[in-house]
Amino acid sequence: MTTTPISILLVDDQPERAAMVAGQLTAAGYNLLAQLSSAEGLLFQVERHRPDIVLIDIESPDRDILESLAVINQHNPTPVAMFSARGGADFITSAVEAGVSAYMAEGLSADRVAPAIEIAMAQFRSYQHLRQSLERTQQQLDERKVIERAKGLLMARKNISEQAAHQTLRTLAMNSNSTMRNVAEQIVTHLQSPVK
Incomplete structure (x- = not known):
């Protein structure tokens, strides 16, 4: 090979x-x-x-x-x-x-080229891995935040428990063939109270 x-x-x-x-x-x-x-x-x-x-x-x-x-x-x-x-x-x-x-x-110089290339590429891979990991973590935190916000709005507007609000989000996501995050974002947009 x-x-x-x-x-x-x-x-x-x-x-x-x-x-x-x-x-x-x-x-x-x-x-x-x-x-x-x-x-x-x-x-x-x-x-x-x-x-x-x-x-x-x-x-x-x-x-x-x-x-x-x-x-x-x-x-x-x-x-x-x-x-x-x-x-x-x-x-x-x-x-x-x-x-x-x-x-x-x-x-x-000739003797520095190969080690420099190896170091640079290894550092780059390590940094990219860290950056991707941080981006995934941030996305997960953002997703959790919007889902929690949507659950809170459902609980307040419909006078239901947190478990029922979560189940409502899950059912809406399944029925619309969407993600819980997308459904939560739509709920937050439509139900968000003007009083902050």
């Missing part, structure tokens, strides 16, 4: 270094999708190529690149490894917040 090589989008503003790194990546079995000399157009290139990871080695990373990475992280989450000899603690914190999975405080 053959595995698909990891696909990489390389951003490097030093042509000689970029050519050397590109050669090393290809020789190591990575699939180099594209090579950019600046972060300009990064959003478009990530959308176009859909890389497994973005490697960035820029002498003076700035806020523009962080803004691009933040948009990518929100709309098309992709692992990012950034290499830079510059950038203090504040910049590194901002980079991580923008979606950088691994930040190496030294420039890109």
